[in-house]
Amino acid sequence: MRFFVALLPPAGVVRDLAAAIAALPGDSRPEEVVAALRWTSPDRWHVTLAFLGTVDPGVRAGLAERLGRVAHRHPPVELRIDGAGQFGQRVLWARVAGDLGPLATGVRRAAVRAGAADGDDRPLRAHLTLARVRPGAEVGLRELAGAVDQTLARAAGPLSWTARSMTLMSSSGGPAPVYGIEGEWDLRGSSAGR
Numbered sequence: 001m002r003f004f005v006a007l008l009p010p011a012g013v014v015r016d017l018a019a020a021i022a023a024l025p026g027d028s029r030p031e032e033v034v035a036a037l038r039w040t041s042p043d044r045w046h047v048t049l050a051f052l053g054t055v056d057p058g059v060r061a062g063l064a065e066r067l068g069r070v071a072h073r074h075p076p077v078e079l080r081i082d083g084a085g086q087f088g089q090r091v092l093w094a095r096v097a098g099d100l101g102p103l104a105t106g107v108r109r110a111a112v113r114a115g116a117a118d119g120d121d122r123p124l125r126a127h128l129t130l131a132r133v134r135p136g137a138e139v140g141l142r143e144l145a146g147a148v149d150q151t152l153a154r155a156a157g158p159l160s161w162t163a164r165s166m167t168l169m170s171s172s173g174g175p176a177p178v179y180g181i182e183g184e185w186d187l188r189g190s191s192a193g194r
Contacts, residue, residue: 071185080160
């Protein structure tokens with residue numbers, strides 16, 4: 001099993017984003033493009049704050065304690081989906097905007113101190129993964145990302161929410177892994193102290 005710490009969007013945002021994706025014009029989703037993609041099920045959308053990889057069972061209790069402390073220090077975070085993009089020619093995503101830097105940094109530091117991570121210092125690029133290109137398939141994601149971006153800009157309502165908790169998730173399996181919730185903590189800090 002692999003572990004990661006994430007923020008889970010509420011059902012209403014998931015529903016509205018899925019509806020926006022379903023409303024993509026047909027010419028932006030030709031058959032060959034749809035067939036080349038493995039779409040992420042909306043019930044699995046999440047914003048990863050830190051990917052931890054395999055976590056030794058002996059450090060999980062300490063990790064949980066440290067993540068609880070991070071949650072106690074950080075307030076809920078206002079988030080919104082404000083566009084789409086791609087990682088190379090492999091991943092199509094929806095961009096998540098909001099002030100997640102301090103929370104993600106706290107989570108990463110807690111994981112390192114607990115012995116559950118090696119100090120990944122890549123900048124956070126908050127997103128929800130919408131689809132991945134199937135192995136061996138070739139598809140131009142730029143046009144599709146542009147179409148998703150335009151569709152999101154025309155969405156009926158704001159795709160925004162307040163993240164009030166963070167979740168330690170486990171992942172097992174291959175291309176369509178099974179996720180499990182290993183722990184969840186309410187974000188209870190005060191924004192006045194930040």
